[in-house]
Amino acid sequence: MTPPARILVTGATGAVGSAVVRALDAAGHETHGVSRRGGAGPRRHAWSIGAQEPPATLRGPWHAVVHCAGDTRWNLPAERAEAANVGPLKALLTATGAATHFVHLSSSYVTGLRGDTVSEVPDDYRNSYEWSKAAAERLVHALRDSADIVRFPIVMGARADGFLDRYSGFFWLPSALCSGAVPALVAEEKGVMDMVSTDDVAAHVVRLLADGPPAGRRLTVLGRGDRARRVDETFDTVRNALNSWRAEHGVPALDRLPYVAPEQWNRFYLPFAEEHLDRGQLTRITALRAYQGYLSVTEPFEVTDRVPDTALVLHRSIRRWAETHEASARRVPRPWGT
Ligand SMILES: NC(=O)c1ccc[n+]([C@@H]2O[C@H](COP(=O)([O-])OP(=O)(O)OC[C@H]3O[C@@H](n4cnc5c(N)ncnc54)[C@H](OP(=O)(O)O)[C@@H]3O)[C@@H](O)[C@H]2O)c1
Structure with a gap:
C-alpha cells in the first residue's frame, strides 16, 4: 500500500492508537482516527463503535482499518468485557469491505492458561480481558479471509522519552x-515480564500496511520473547x-x-x-x-518480531x-x- 492511503484507526486517543496514528501520518497516509469521545484536530472523529452507526464521513471504502479500540481492564464482568472487546470488532468487521486491509490489535496474554485461543470457557483464561480478546481473535478468523492479527505484551511509552498519551494497566x-x-x-x-514500546507497535503496523493484505490470516507477535x-x-x-x-x-x-x-x-x-x-x-x-x-x-512468549x-x-x-x-x-x- 503506497501513501497516501485512506486509513481508519480506531481507539485513536488511546495509548497505542495515538502512536499508530502519528506513525501513519508521518508515513504520508490520510489517517482518520476514531474514539468514543473524539479527539482534537482534523480527521479526529467521535464514534462509539458497536453502539452507534458510523457518521457519514466515516463510511468506507478504506484502504486499511487498524483496530486499536478496546478496554484493557482486567477486572470487568464478562459481559462488559465482551461488549467492549468483541461487540465493536463485530460491528467494524461487518462494515468493512473484503478489499480493505484489516489489522486487529490483540495481546500476547490472549492465549490464557491453556496456551491457545480456542477455548470459550472463561476459566481457561486469567481474566475476562484475555477471554474477550481470545473471542475477538476467533471472530476475525470467522469473518475475514484476510487479516493481520498483531499480539504484543505490556506497552510502555516512546523509546526517545517514555511519552504515553494514556496511562492504564501497568x-x-x-x-x-x-x-x-x-x-x-x-x-x-x-518470572518474565515482556514489554514493547508504543513505537514498536506503530512501526510494525506501518510495515504491515506497506506489505499489503496477507493471503490469509497472518499472526505476528511482538516482544522480547526469551530475552x-x-x-x-x-x-x-x-x-x-x-x-x-x-x-x-x-x-x-x-x-x-x-x-x-x-x-x-x-x-x-x-x-x-x-x-x-x-x-x-x-x-x-x-x-x-x-x-x-x-x-x-x-x-516466555514466542515472538515472531523481536523488539x-x-x-x-x-x-x-x-x-x-x-x-x-x-x-x-x-x-x-x-x-x-x-
Ligand atoms: N496497553 C497495553 O499494555 C496493551 C498490551 C497488549 C495489547 N493491548 C491492546 O492494544 C489495544 C489498544 O490498547 P490501549 O492500551 O491503547 O487502550 P487505551 O489506552 O485504554 O485506549 C482505548 C481506546 O479505545 C477507544 N474505544 C474503546 N471502546 C471504543 C468504542 N466502542 N468505540 C470507539 N472507541 C473506543 C477509547 O476511546 P475513548 O477514550 O473515547 O473512550 C480509546 O481511544 C487494545 O486492543 C489492547 O487490547 C494493549
Whole structure:
C-alpha cells in the first residue's frame, strides 16, 4: 500500500492508537482516527463503535482499518468485557469491505492458561480481558479471509522519552509503590515480564500496511520473547526510576519490597490478611489479585518480531509517569499495620 492511503484507526486517543496514528501520518497516509469521545484536530472523529452507526464521513471504502479500540481492564464482568472487546470488532468487521486491509490489535496474554485461543470457557483464561480478546481473535478468523492479527505484551511509552498519551494497566504499579498500597510483591521473582514500546507497535503496523493484505490470516507477535526482563529486574527498574525522580524532588526513596510467591500469598497471607486488615487495606489487596497472573508468567512468549531492549524505555516511561502524576509520585508510603 503506497501513501497516501485512506486509513481508519480506531481507539485513536488511546495509548497505542495515538502512536499508530502519528506513525501513519508521518508515513504520508490520510489517517482518520476514531474514539468514543473524539479527539482534537482534523480527521479526529467521535464514534462509539458497536453502539452507534458510523457518521457519514466515516463510511468506507478504506484502504486499511487498524483496530486499536478496546478496554484493557482486567477486572470487568464478562459481559462488559465482551461488549467492549468483541461487540465493536463485530460491528467494524461487518462494515468493512473484503478489499480493505484489516489489522486487529490483540495481546500476547490472549492465549490464557491453556496456551491457545480456542477455548470459550472463561476459566481457561486469567481474566475476562484475555477471554474477550481470545473471542475477538476467533471472530476475525470467522469473518475475514484476510487479516493481520498483531499480539504484543505490556506497552510502555516512546523509546526517545517514555511519552504515553494514556496511562492504564501497568501504571497501577508505580502508583501502588508510592502510596504503599502493597505490603509485598506477590510475584514469581524470576518470572518474565515482556514489554514493547508504543513505537514498536506503530512501526510494525506501518510495515504491515506497506506489505499489503496477507493471503490469509497472518499472526505476528511482538516482544522480547526469551530475552524479556525478569520480574525482579522490572521491579528494580521501576523503583530506580521512581527513586531518581524522587531524589530530584526531595522525596524519600522507596524501599525494596519483599517478594512473596503467589501460591504462598493465596494460601497463607491472604486468609490472615482477611481476618486482620481494615476494609481499605483489603480493597487494595483484592485489587492486587487481578495482577498476580501477570507477575507469575514463567514461560516466555514466542515472538515472531523481536523488539530492541526495553529496559531504558521502562525507565523513561516511569520517569514520565512521575512527571505527569506528581502528587502520586511524591507520596510517602505509610507502613502497613499502623
Ligand atoms: N496497553 C497495553 O499494555 C496493551 C498490551 C497488549 C495489547 N493491548 C491492546 O492494544 C489495544 C489498544 O490498547 P490501549 O492500551 O491503547 O487502550 P487505551 O489506552 O485504554 O485506549 C482505548 C481506546 O479505545 C477507544 N474505544 C474503546 N471502546 C471504543 C468504542 N466502542 N468505540 C470507539 N472507541 C473506543 C477509547 O476511546 P475513548 O477514550 O473515547 O473512550 C480509546 O481511544 C487494545 O486492543 C489492547 O487490547 C494493549
